[in-house]
Every structure is written in C-alpha cells, then in structure tokens.
Amino acid sequence: MELVSFGGADTAFAARELPRPAPGPGQVLVQVMATSVNPLDLQTRRGDYRDQVALPAVIGNDVSGVVVETGPGADDFQPGDEVWYLAPVFAGQGTYAEFHVVNQALIARKPTRLSHVEAAGLVLVGVTMWEALVERAAVRAGERVLVHGGAGGVGSVAIQIAKALGAEVVTTARARDHEFVTELGADTAIDFSAGDYAPQVRAMGGADVVLDTIGRDTLTRSPEILADRGRVVSIVDTPEPQNLLAAWGVNATYHFIFVSPGRAKLEALGRLVDQGKLRPVIGAVHPLADIAQAHALLEGGSTAEGRSRPRGKIAIAVHPLT
Incomplete structure (x- = not known):
C-alpha cells in the first residue's frame, strides 16, 4: 500500500x-x-x-x-x-x-x-516506552510515575512497564476508562475532564517521573507536580512555545524521545510478556x-x-x- x-x-x-x-x-x-x-x-x-x-x-x-x-x-x-x-x-x-x-x-x-x-x-509503543521509562527516565522501584493518557495506545503500555519496574503509577483518564487502566496496573486514576489533575498529584507528594503523551502545556506544567530532581519524558513534538523556567526550581530533567529500533529492547519487552507483566x-x-x-x-x-x-x-x- x-x-x-x-x-x-x-x-x-x-x-x-x-x-x-x-x-x-x-x-x-x-x-x-x-x-x-x-x-x-x-x-x-x-x-x-x-x-x-x-x-x-x-x-x-x-x-x-x-x-x-x-x-x-x-x-x-x-x-x-x-x-x-x-x-x-x-x-x-x-x-x-x-x-x-x-x-x-x-x-x-x-x-x-x-x-x-x-x-x-x-512493537513501536513498547520500544518507545522502554526507551522513555528505562533508558531515559531510569524509573526505580518505589518512585511515583504520572502517565498522561493512560487509556491510549501508548499510555496503556507505559502503565504496565512502569508497574513492572516497581513504580507507583498514577494516570490521567476519563472516568469511563478508570476500571480499564486499573486493570492494567494503575494505582490511581484521575479524571482529567472533571478538573485540574495537578492539585491531586501534589496532594500525593508529587511525581518523580512525568510521561507526556499529549503535548499542549504538559511540559510547562510538569514542574508544578514534580518532586525534587524529577524527570519529564515527552514523546510529543509540541510546536507551541513552552516556558520551562519553573523547572529550575525543582532541578528537573527533560528528555525528548524519537524512537530508535534495536533487538535488545525487543528482547527485554519479550521477557516481560513471557512473565505475564506486559500485554x-x-x-x-x-x-x-x-x-x-x-x-x-x-x-x-x-x-x-x-x-x-x-x-x-x-x-x-x-x-x-x-
């Protein structure tokens, strides 16, 4: 075709x-x-x-x-x-x-x-999320990861990989998708259509890692909810200007991902599949x-x-x- x-x-x-x-x-x-x-x-x-x-x-x-x-x-x-x-x-x-x-x-x-x-x-979503969460954000067990858009094709895989790494997973999703994202492994689901997600994440103590799958003002707003030395990983080529001055206040690190192929990532994903941790x-x-x-x-x-x-x-x- x-x-x-x-x-x-x-x-x-x-x-x-x-x-x-x-x-x-x-x-x-x-x-x-x-x-x-x-x-x-x-x-x-x-x-x-x-x-x-x-x-x-x-x-x-x-x-x-x-x-x-x-x-x-x-x-x-x-x-x-x-x-x-x-x-x-x-x-x-x-x-x-x-x-x-x-x-x-x-x-x-x-x-x-x-x-x-x-x-x-x-394939593509799995490799992208492995690079984002493992190779770039270096998610560690016990950290809190915020996945934007958890019910989507990317977010649904990100929840599972973050959970397999031992993280506490918070995700944004419409109320109708909360049961779905919870079944995937999310610990907390926030209905982004019902109000601002940021106060709810701050009340938990903030996020160590923010995964941006939606663009818009996510990069600018991430410092509002990041823990000190938090990391933001974005897979979105956002054309809008972003004001990142607040990121200095929390010693934030930003990573921008354009996926690259490789056998090692596929083999790692395959092991998670075999262990029943990723579907x-x-x-x-x-x-x-x-x-x-x-x-x-x-x-x-x-x-x-x-x-x-x-x-x-x-x-x-x-x-x-x-």
Missing part, C-alpha cells in the same frame, strides 16, 4: 504491485503478517515530515512476521522463524506491505504467547486494504457501526491468519 499524496486519509493511499524485495548482506526478507497504525504514521501521511518522505512511499514501522529468506552473512535467523521488529524511521520501504527487508541486528524472535496481530501492536491492548483490527479507514479511526473518527476511536492500538492484519 503506497502513500501517493499528503493530506486526508481518504485520498492518500493506493494499492500497488511492487517487486518483491531481496535481502542484501546481513539482511533478512520477512513476510509481514501484521503491522499497526501509529500517530507517527498519521503525521507522515499528513505531510509533517515531507522533507524526509519522497512520494510515492510505503510507510509504516511495526512488523510481526515470518522470515522467508536470508542474505549473505545473516546467520542469526532461518526461514520459518517468527520475528517482530521496529523498522528504521524514514529509512527505506515501510511496513504497509506484504514483504519487508530489514537488517537482522534490528529484529528479535516474537514472543510465542503473542499472535502476530498482538505483537505488531506492541498488548488491541482495540481494532483492519485489513491492509482498509488502511485509510484505520487512519481515520485513529484520528478520532468513527466506524460504520458508530463506534468511536478504540482503546489501545489499531492493528493491521496483512494476511488473514494472524
């Missing part, structure tokens, strides 16, 4: 027959069983990164699939191995396709307890032919049946038995 024009989802994509790629040295050819839709894909489709994307282009970054061919020197995997990985962003063909070539150093064996659809829905949240599954509808749904549209944007991730089943 190719992105043929920037803009709205209804006119952006076209199904095209492309030559089957061949793996080069150190590469493997993977039959893509499933992928997923991420906010990064929406931004790419809209044209936010048009300087990095030349049309027509195959976009997408998540893969769960099966190795079908290996290139010279690619000895870590064999045809038939089930793998999952994050394709490099803005580098080569994306994953909205039946086949994809990738360097073997970036892939890992898929956790056996996950289906391909489940695995594909966990994907798949809110909807679409075939690749319906990629435009999947984009529209993630942007806040609704399905033909009238359902609004689902909790968790929207997965794409490239092949029917996934």
Whole structure:
C-alpha cells in the first residue's frame, strides 16, 4: 500500500504491485503478517515530515512476521522463524506491505504467547516506552510515575512497564476508562475532564517521573507536580512555545524521545510478556486494504457501526491468519 499524496486519509493511499524485495548482506526478507497504525504514521501521511518522505512511499514501522529468506552473512535467523521488529524511521520501504527487508541486528524472535496481530501492536509503543521509562527516565522501584493518557495506545503500555519496574503509577483518564487502566496496573486514576489533575498529584507528594503523551502545556506544567530532581519524558513534538523556567526550581530533567529500533529492547519487552507483566491492548483490527479507514479511526473518527476511536492500538492484519 503506497502513500501517493499528503493530506486526508481518504485520498492518500493506493494499492500497488511492487517487486518483491531481496535481502542484501546481513539482511533478512520477512513476510509481514501484521503491522499497526501509529500517530507517527498519521503525521507522515499528513505531510509533517515531507522533507524526509519522497512520494510515492510505503510507510509504516511495526512488523510481526515470518522470515522467508536470508542474505549473505545473516546467520542469526532461518526461514520459518517468527520475528517482530521496529523498522528504521524514514529509512527505506515501510511496513504497509506484504514483504519487508530489514537488517537482522534490528529484529528479535516474537514472543510465542503473542499472535502476530498482538505483537505488531506492541512493537513501536513498547520500544518507545522502554526507551522513555528505562533508558531515559531510569524509573526505580518505589518512585511515583504520572502517565498522561493512560487509556491510549501508548499510555496503556507505559502503565504496565512502569508497574513492572516497581513504580507507583498514577494516570490521567476519563472516568469511563478508570476500571480499564486499573486493570492494567494503575494505582490511581484521575479524571482529567472533571478538573485540574495537578492539585491531586501534589496532594500525593508529587511525581518523580512525568510521561507526556499529549503535548499542549504538559511540559510547562510538569514542574508544578514534580518532586525534587524529577524527570519529564515527552514523546510529543509540541510546536507551541513552552516556558520551562519553573523547572529550575525543582532541578528537573527533560528528555525528548524519537524512537530508535534495536533487538535488545525487543528482547527485554519479550521477557516481560513471557512473565505475564506486559500485554498488548488491541482495540481494532483492519485489513491492509482498509488502511485509510484505520487512519481515520485513529484520528478520532468513527466506524460504520458508530463506534468511536478504540482503546489501545489499531492493528493491521496483512494476511488473514494472524
């Protein structure tokens, strides 16, 4: 499926027959069983990164699939191995396709307890949250972590990883989602639509780590609730000016994340899956032919049946038995 024009989802994509790629040295050819839709894909489709994307282009970054061919020197995997990985962003063909070539150093064996659809829905968000909470924020057991937007595709994974690290997890979510985020492991849920979250977090003693998944004024307001030497991790490319002067008063550290792929992160996530500490949240599954509808749904549209944007991730089943 190719992105043929920037803009709205209804006119952006076209199904095209492309030559089957061949793996080069150190590469493997993977039959893509499933992928997923991420906010990064929406931004790419809209044209936010048009300087990095030349049309027509195959976009997408998540893969769960099966190795079908290996290139010279690619000895870590064999045809038939089930793998999952994050394709490099803005580098080569994306994953909205039946086949994809990738360097073997970036892939890992898929956790056996996950289906391909489940695995594909966990890749980018899982790798991003591992980098955010483990590698950047260095969350420690007993710390309090505030996850903004806990019912979303990113937040639902962040809650589970923070809990697996031994943190106390506070999250913002609408009241209708409180039971859901609590089941994921959140200790406290705050209804952000019913009032200001900051006084409630301050009453708990503040947060050691704030995970920003929503942008807007989150960066500016974080010092209001941070404990001394607290950390803020943002995955949002916020265009609005941010006043961070108050961050000096609490010795805050800010981290800005643009995800990078890697086998070690996938293997760490796989161990959490195997231990029953991490599960994907798949809110909807679409075939690749319906990629435009999947984009529209993630942007806040609704399905033909009238359902609004689902909790968790929207997965794409490239092949029917996934």
